[in-house]
Amino acid sequence: MSKTTEIFCRLPRSVDLIQDFEDITPAPKAVEECRVALYSSNGKFFAYTQPNEVVIVDTSSIAKVLHRIELPEVFDLLFSPNGTYLCLWCKPIQLNKENGTWNNNLKIFNVKTKTIIAEWSARHQAGWKPQFTNDEKIFCKGSNSKEIHFFEIDSNSNESININHPTHKFKMSDSKATFQNFQISPGKNPSIAIFIPEKSGKPASVLIYNVPNFNQPICSKHFFKAERCQLKWNSLGTALLALASTDHDTSNKSYYGETNLYLLGIAGSYDSRIDLKREGPIHDITWSPSAREFAVSYGYMPSETTFFDSRGNEIHSLPTAPRNTILYSPHAKFVLVAGFGNLQGTVDVYDRQNKFAKVVSFEASNTSVCEWSPCGRFILTATTSPRLRVDNGLKVWHASGKLIYMKEYQELYSIGWKPQPLELFPQIKTLEPAPEAHESTKEFLAKRSASAAVKKPAGAYRPPHARGSSMTPTSSLYQKEMENNMRTGTPTPPPPGLTRNGVNPVSGRPRTVVGAAPPAEKESKAAAKNRKKREAKKQQQSEKVESPAPIAAPTPVAPVTGSVIGGVASLEEKKIRSLLKKLRAIEQLKMKQAAGEQLEDTQVIKISKEDEIRQELNTLGWNE
Secondary structure (H helix, E strand, C coil), X not given: CECCCCCCCEEECCCCCCCXXXXXXXXXXXXXXXXXXEECCCCCEEEEEECCEEEEEECCCCCEEEEEECCCCEEEEEECCCCCEEEEEECCCEEECCCCEECCCEEEEECCCCEEEEEECCCCCCCCCXXXXXXXXXXXXXXXXXXXXXXXXXXXXXXXXXXXXXXXXXXXXXXXXXXXXXXXXXXCCCEEEEEECCECCECEEEEEEECCECCCCCEEEEECCCCEEEEEECCCCCXXXXXXXXXXXXXXXXXXXXXXXXEEECCCCEEEECCCCCCCCEEEEEECCCCCEEEEEECCCCEEEEEEECCCCEEEEEEEECCCEEEECCCCCEEEEECCCXXXXXXXXXXXXXXXXXXXXXXXCCCCEEEECXXXXXXXXXXXXXXXXXXXXXXXXXXXXXXXXXXXCCCECCCCCCCCCHHHCCCCCCCCCCCCCCHXXXXXXXXXXXXXXXXXXXXXXXXHHHCCCCCCCCCCHHHHHHHHHHHHCCCCCCCCCCCCCCECCCCCCXXXXXXXXXCCCCCCHHHHHHHHHHHHHHHHHHHHHCCCCCCCCXXXXXXXXCCCHHHCCCHHHHHXXXXXXXXXXXXXXXXXXXXXXXXXXXXXXXXXXXXXXXXHHHHCCCCC
16 A cells, blocks of 8 residues: 555466566545555455545455445454454544543444444554454453453344343453453354453463353463563464563563563363573564464574474474564465564575475565465565655565565555465475566666675775875874974874873873883872982981092983974974864864764864965975
8 A cells, every 4th residue: 555545456367477467456546545454364355444434345356346334534444254344443532521421433344234233432442453253153342351242243134233232241250350451262162362460469360261151261371470461372273372571671681571471272271381492582473374383583682483382392493593573374384584673684484394494595674564475485575654664665575585576666555465265275395486577676686786796895984084185094183293293303292182191181091002111100299208318318328338439410411302402392383283283173073073963163163274274384384
């Protein structure tokens, strides 16, 4: 979905001719703002929003508009598992401020009968979605974090459901406790998992009940360090992964808090904590479509990726690498392990049915969407807005790692494959050869190879003001002045940042050079006075023993100061030193300016006088 709210469907004519697309977008096309658009999980219907309506498109064959729901300001959508019901979350409006009455902004629309069968008020968009069983005979919703209401529905009936009279009800046994979230399982015999966070010293709990029998949980797990919990069922609804997390790490090892993983199974009513080999956060957990194993990406970067069976026993571990995403292909033939987000976007594809042999590794940088195709032979990666507002576009890769299609957009908001039943595609025994790449892909690959061929010459960094000059990258103005003074014999003042006695003004410690003798410490007045007294006393004692021979007075020697006679510099040399000091100050200001630091007006004026100072130095006979 692009920023111009263009919504379109494209149908590949065959796998071998992936570049031949047919636009099946029904007319008239959407031209106004679209907040959300999605397919039903079976791919039969496609719905999208417009400012004053919701459009439902039938995509079972050739796409055509099925119905338009005249409903303004719809912000979110949800299809039931078989696409029979469409849930709509509209803008909440307060009708009466005194008694706190709000409009019924959540509505359930029957696509088959084209009627609204239920509606109620849901002010918050977070957690608004009702949940359906796989056969769509029951849906449920939370009520005040203490009760869960279940309603039986008939897809062929036009009768409205009375929300105030649920068919079944779950109620917390402890009146003070509240649940945080729940999740209905897939499968023919639905169960519901409910998470109750820890409170007042009581541990957190995950309880599993059979629907609609809520007298006794069939499985439960109690644990601490759980402020939130993510619940993930396998595809058969026989096992549940509970990822518990806290904002604060009691061991102070992680800024992101603590995470722990628990496994609960209905068959045999077992539960266990998954012991991970490395410390650090859990980045991703994923069930295999076969429901017999799951994978976990965890630990400080570079992270570890480990595979477990349905009982929590370790099967295999991949080499440590900067990865945080795991995706199984629909047939569970391949498993994709990648590093997205703040990582560089490396994608590894492994053959799960061939002892985790690596198939390929490729780069998909700046990826915000990654999905396997329904046939399990292609991978879609895309960069979308507002995650990133540059380089928006999509790329389609063959499972062998070959890029076969790409398209760029000014701004891309959402993208995805059309869901299709797995039965339509044969099992993958041997991966077919990749089809021929699209023309746009060939141009992109040619440009990338050309840019890679032109390499910039390696070299040390030069600041902007030193580029294009003969000065070496490591030399400075002080070094050039010192070299010039050594040729002329003029004494060199101490470098910037050091006092005359060699003490660093920042740290207060003397400046030392590796391999050189330590500098002599300056004697205090009291120490000098005591030293003179000791020397005078020794001299008196020696005079008593023997008379000393007359000592000739030392001949005064004039200090050697190069071309400076008597240690006094000429006026020209003093002027040169003063100008060089100004140049050193200008050099430091330029370095600050290059680093992006804001300078004062007086400092900018000082930098602008550099040419005048250099011209005056040339007049005085000083050169670099």
